[in-house]
Amino acid sequence: MPKRWLPLEANPEVMNAFARHLGLSDDFAFHDIYGFDDELLDFVPQPCVAVLLLFPITPATEAIEGEPKPETSSSGEPWFARQTVGNACGTMGVLHAALNGAGATKPGSYFEQLRARCEGLDADARAKIIESDDALETAHVGASVEGQSEVPREDAEVDLHFVALVEANGGIWELDGRKPTGPAYHGPSSDKGLLRDCVPVIKKFMNAANGSIHFNAIALAANLG
Template sequence: MTSMWLPLESNPDVMNEYVSKLGISSSWIYTDVYGFDPELLGFIPRPCRAVLLLFPITEKYEQFRKDEQSRIEQSGQTVSDQVYFVRQTIGNACGTIGLIHSLLNNRDAIDLGNGAIKSIWDQTQGISPEQRAKTLESSKELARIHDESSHQGQTHAPSADEEVDLHFICFVEKERHIYELDGRKPFPINHGVATGDLLNDSVEVIKKFMEREPDQLNFTAIALVRNPDEA
């Protein structure tokens, strides 16, 4: 990691203010997913264009991640060239990477405006995930906005060099497939054919994360949805 940022709180209010500073209008908002049973999922507005998952990084997960990477490198996978993916090379920046993944993979629906997120898109389209990471590293505006947002929320922000064992990833749909976007991994993970409801499809993948860690409780999901107040 080239540098360390303060972790971003898993809080839709913080995220909504963050992306507003990036140049996104309030037509799309982040909202809590309070549970994974069908009744609770039914309360989440549709369409849902991205799902952010905050989960614990454990030894068991790290072994799974290595095995998964090895399996994919040996067997291969199909990844749409429409998927926007960036590596994470800044410590504790997984929240920002998740937000960027959620926004830049939904340019067909979300107006990027003329702020920092549009600038990032203009600078990083057509280059590798590693080159994109270097662009983020050098963005003083992004670092400033992240720093402002990381001091907001309901919990005390840890120091930038504090070891954090929670990690954000993002799920999106591209060309009828569900993709997991995790900047710690070398490539997107294709989780198969989509049903047309990204939230439900993402939850099915999230349940597998939870099944691998039956003793862990720190799983939080946040959905990016159209603002029902502006529909």
């Protein structure tokens, strides 16, 4: 039977405590994104090195695809691992955000040790390392019981899902560990910065959700505290 964990709450405080335990740099923190107009985006500190998007799983959101990958993408795609643990999308989002955010991890930290263990492995082999990592599971369980929401059962069906949006090799990428095709390319990055470059991608998911309000966006950005 596939392994299942408790879901991680879409809460920057919970994610910051979890990520600090794994070795997030003191220079970065997770922040709420309150909206996608320029005035609200300005509340997010810069630089922003990743965005986590929580969205409802529907046939329409499942059908969203990226653009054709650039010919040079194979050598410049972001760090990516498959998700084989049920309800672990929040942890996978944190891993994908931290390991692709420039300067976001402390030297010698769990994040960097995981990167070293996964060096040269494909996404499926990385998934096996993550699934069998007792230290990561313990940290996830500790984080999953924090926050303000009622903790669901491990076997509960959760219809919300996290993905990470990051910049790599001059492009914007969606990292969803459930997708066997790997990172999805969503076009070139611009001088507007990652946060604003992610807005069209986020709106694809919002438009596909038929008016659902079950969305949350969290930025991994500069820590002002």
